[in-house]
Amino acid sequence: MKVKELQHTFHQELDVHYDKEEVDSFFFMLLSYWYHIERIKLALEPNLILEDDSKMFKALDRLKKQQPIQYILGETEFFGLPFKVTEFTLIPRPETEELVEWIVNHQGEFNKKMRIIDIGTGSGCIAISLAKNIPNAEVFGLDVSADALKIARQNADLNKVNVHFMEANILDSTTWPDVLFQMEFDVIVSNPPYVRELEKSLMKANVLDHEPHLALFVKDEDPLVFYKAITQFATKKLTDKGALFFEINEYLGNEMIHLLTENKFKNILLKQDMFKKDRMIKGEKN
Ligand code: GLN
Secondary structure, three states, rough: EHHHHHHHHHHHHOOOOOOHHHHHHHHHHHHHHHHHOOHHHHHHHOOOOOOOOHHHHHHHHHOOOOHHHHHHHOOEEEHHHHHHEEOOOOOOOOHHHHHHHHHHHHHHHOOOOEEEEEEOOOOOOHHHHHHHHOEEEEEEEEEOOHHHHHHHHHHHOOOOOEEEEOOOOOOOOOOOOOOHOOEEEEEEEEOOOOOOOOHHHHOOOOOHHHHHHHHHOOOOOOOOOHHHHHHHHHHHHHEEEEEEEOOOOOHHHHHHHHHHOOOOOOEOOOOOEEOEHHHHHHHHOO
């Protein structure tokens, strides 16, 4: 089929679901990823033909069902690095890149070898980008989902870094491997599930219907369940100069300050993301 005609079909089928520009952006992303055809090439060769367009039609079907483009491509970019993503992992968010950047800038506080753990690592995006950017760090990643960890391991290979991944539930110490009891960490970081059921109505279909609920949702009655457990863990497992970093629910900044204060953390700092939402917090042990 002619690429121009295919583009026309994309618009015919998808313009009811998305903005025209968004449809074009999906279309050219797919063309570029799968066929290495860039927008400029089509402008210069309007009669360009795609020999095998079956993949494009499959993608069109999935886009009609509001599946995220990152799952269709099977890959995305985070902190300038490639990451595989599947329906078992959240799609890394730009806000989370800001959290990683904060930690990378903070690591000057540690001039020796340091140890970092990412709790609820998912695709491994936080752990792997920290390992890549802090070469003297030994990095660990923990997740309850074996399916997510499979992807995280592939992502560590893809990015040529060594991260020690472990399958465990941070809420249940009987599932913890020995290393978790034995070691101390200089940085503990987490982007745990934090969306309350009551916030579901604010979410877009592409997130709600396709991203893993295990990684997103918490009960309305106890939205800080993971934060409480991880803060407790951090009070015991951080080194003296250690720091705890969280990505947080934008509506629960005050509750998070309270939680860290109550647990005697120092230099507590709440930070907004690029959308001016309270999105991350840091506390230090001493
Ligand atoms: N930021 C994600 C969202 O907007 C939620 C991530 C999480 O729950 N940790 O859907």
